[in-house]
Amino acid sequence: MAETAPVTGDFMPTTPLQAAAAKPKTDIFSSEGFLKLLATQISSQNPLEPMKDTEFVAQMASFSQLEQTTNMASDIKALTMSGQLSQGAALIGKSVTYQPANGDPAVTGVVQSLTVGSANKSMNLIVNGVSVDVSQVTGIAQ
Secondary structure: OOOOOOOOOOOOOOOHHHHHHHOOOOOOOOHHHHHHHHHHHHHOOOOOOOOOHHHHHHHHHHHHHHHHHHHHHHHHHHHHHHHHHHHHHHOOOOEEEEOOOOOOOOEEEEEEEEEEOHHHOOEEEEEOOEEEEHHHEEEEEO
């Protein structure tokens, strides 16, 4: 009888449900997800009662509208951030007063630079070496 080599490493049994959950999921609201869904729908349809072409056109129009709306939302976010950066850049070199988050008395200092937070969600001013959220600013002077 032939000898078998020993198995080494961790043994991690999985059920079919766990294996399916481990596979990367496709976002059905993306272009790729929609096309996969459409291809599945076409290949799974009843050959005796095929889907009408008008239904495909309606689905494509709906998807196109969704994609344009998503792109427009992204463009609006970029435009908003651009406006905030312009306003923040105008503050560089100016004296601002801000209320610290910890409740200490208001602080006045000169804006040295600005930073944009993760995922372009927030903008902070650097005032005398301290990062200050724009919402904390209570006054601006020359």
